[in-house]
Amino acid sequence: MNVFDIMGPVMVGPSSSHTAGAVKIGYTARKLMREEIKEAKIFLHGSFLLTGKGHGTDKALIAGLLGMMPDDERIPDSFSYAKERGLEYDFAGIELRSAHPNSVLMQLVGEKGNKMEIIASSIGGSSIVINQIDGVEADITAAYPTLVIKNVDKPGHVSMVTSLLSKHSINIATMKIQRDKRGGNAVMIIECDQELPGEVLELLGNAEGVKKVTYINAVEA
Amino acid sequence: MSFRSFEEILSKCKEQDKPFWRVILEDDMEERLVSEEESFEKMKHLYMSMKGADIAYDEGLKSTSGLVGGDGARISRAVSEGKTLGGPFIGEVMSKALKMGESNACMKKIVAAPTGGACGVIPAVLLTYEEQFGAFLQQMIEAMYVAAGVGQVIAVRAFISGAAGGCQAEIGSASAMAAGALTYLNGGDGESIAHSAAMSLKNLMGLVCDTVGGLVEIPCVKRNVGGAVIAIASADMAVAGIRSQIPPDEVIDAMREVGESLPRTLRETGEGGLAATPTGREIMNRLMK
Numbered sequence: 001m002n003v004f005d006i007m008g009p010v011m012v013g014p015s016s017s018h019t020a021g022a023v024k025i026g027y028t029a030r031k032l033m034r035e036e037i038k039e040a041k042i043f044l045h046g047s048f049l050l051t052g053k054g055h056g057t058d059k060a061l062i063a064g065l066l067g068m069m070p071d072d073e074r075i076p077d078s079f080s081y082a083k084e085r086g087l088e089y090d091f092a093g094i095e096l097r098s099a100h101p102n103s104v105l106m107q108l109v110g111e112k113g114n115k116m117e118i119i120a121s122s123i124g125g126s127s128i129v130i131n132q133i134d135g136v137e138a139d140i141t142a143a144y145p146t147l148v149i150k151n152v153d154k155p156g157h158v159s160m161v162t163s164l165l166s167k168h169s170i171n172i173a174t175m176k177i178q179r180d181k182r183g184g185n186a187v188m189i190i191e192c193d194q195e196l197p198g199e200v201l202e203l204l205g206n207a208e209g210v211k212k213v214t215y216i217n218a219v220e221a
Numbered sequence: 222m223s224f225r226s227f228e229e230i231l232s233k234c235k236e237q238d239k240p241f242w243r244v245i246l247e248d249d250m251e252e253r254l255v256s257e258e259e260s261f262e263k264m265k266h267l268y269m270s271m272k273g274a275d276i277a278y279d280e281g282l283k284s285t286s287g288l289v290g291g292d293g294a295r296i297s298r299a300v301s302e303g304k305t306l307g308g309p310f311i312g313e314v315m316s317k318a319l320k321m322g323e324s325n326a327c328m329k330k331i332v333a334a335p336t337g338g339a340c341g342v343i344p345a346v347l348l349t350y351e352e353q354f355g356a357f358l359q360q361m362i363e364a365m366y367v368a369a370g371v372g373q374v375i376a377v378r379a380f381i382s383g384a385a386g387g388c389q390a391e392i393g394s395a396s397a398m399a400a401g402a403l404t405y406l407n408g409g410d411g412e413s414i415a416h417s418a419a420m421s422l423k424n425l426m427g428l429v430c431d432t433v434g435g436l437v438e439i440p441c442v443k444r445n446v447g448g449a450v451i452a453i454a455s456a457d458m459a460v461a462g463i464r465s466q467i468p469p470d471e472v473i474d475a476m477r478e479v480g481e482s483l484p485r486t487l488r489e490t491g492e493g494g495l496a497a498t499p500t501g502r503e504i505m506n507r508l509m510k
């Protein structure tokens with residue numbers, strides 16, 4: 001526990017979990033989509049559903065989806081910014097199985113037509129975790145610079161990625177590897193100690209067998 | 222590699238002959254691999270944001286429930302008209318604590334310290350101290366490190382969220398952090414800092430989290446006043462040489478035990494205490510519509 005987990009963040013109130021955490025969830029989802037979001041179906045679970053309205057959780061999620069950070073003073077008016085930017089949204093309740101009380105499921109559609117479904121939770125303070133992306137376990141906290149690499153499940157890809165990172169003096173803090181089936185689609189989730197320069201992302205994106213590289217810089221707050 | 226006890230911090234202070242705040246600052250540098258300047262600037266940014274939030278207070282604002290707003294200005298007027306008993310320092314501290322709590326409830330920008338619900342306690346005592354006792358900014362940032370160090374020990378040893386440990390974990394922690402900071406500013410050594418924090422925690426031990434309608438409004442905003450005033454009293458006791466007879470680390474352990482034995486209804490569920498009163502329920506029903 002670092003001192004800045006205790007002091008701060010600078011945030012729009014009233015609640016670090018229900019407001020600041022919700023902004024971070026939206027912001028991280030926007031980063032994962034890598035394009036403007038045009039449609040968002042948002043399902044609130046547990047305490048997010050029960051007390052979310054009074055905490056501005058709804059406005060906070062939309063603010064994050066628009067790319068705002070937890071200290072953005074436009075958060076209370078995010079609904080009108082959404083209208084301006086052509087983001088359509090609706091909210092409903094849901095009962096997610098064995099989910100953290102502060103959880104949300106979001107079905108997102110981007111301006112290029114890409115779709116994504118994520119489940120995320122605000123787990124205390126303003127810490128968050130993206131639990132699932134399109135049904136695949138993810139466990140992204142956005143507390144570190146994070147790489148999400150979708151690749152073909154073939155030998156050599158993991159070592160290619162790790163050696164590329166080490167060549168650029170980037171230290172891996174944590175790493176998780178998942179796949180849907182042998183030889184199928186695989187996902188590497190890598191949390192790093194350093195921010196990644198654009199050239200490294202480009203090299204990774206062009207590497208053989210890599211389908212998609214998404215980079216989420218650490219969210220202050 | 223956070224500190225697990227006051228004892229650890231104090232023995233490091235002694236070993237290296239360094240003040241409390243510097244030990245905390247150096248721990249941050251080591252943990253986040255940053256320079257002294259980087260760490261200091263980050264803390265300064267938080268302090269300046271507290272100042273900004275205090276100045277940005279708008280007495281015309283109302284919270285979601287419509288029940289919070291304007292009280293900070295009310296107490297401020299009473300103080301300037303000479304109607305209050307607490308004197309100008311406590312008067313201003315009360316006013317600033319209410320203002321920050323209200324700004325938070327009204328979705329304005331604040332600094333969580335350690336949480337949104339308890340965001341008024343630390344700035345109330347620190348900003349007022351700076352205004353009325355003319356401290357240097359450098360000292361104020363040092364005091365912020367003292368507060369953060371106190372909070373870190375509480376967070377590691379117990380908790381700092383109402384859902385986990387009741388209001389004692391939020392306002393209680395904030396009050397202990399504020400007491401430590403004030404004790405430092407008023408010339409107290411490391412031991413006095415730890416004891417002032419312990420005395421704050423003891424005074425707020427058992428405080429439940431019974432938010433009406435589950436919102437960070439009633440009674441959170443006004444409890445910031447209590448936390449701040451208790452911090453002043455605890456700091457004064459510590460500087461006078463008064464010590465907690467139960468060692469500070471044991472006080473935190475007791476607070477954890479008390480928090481763990483609180484029923485769920487008194488841990489931020491909006492189902493017990495003030496939330497369960499007829500008026501509390503009526504407010505909640507109105508909000509649910």
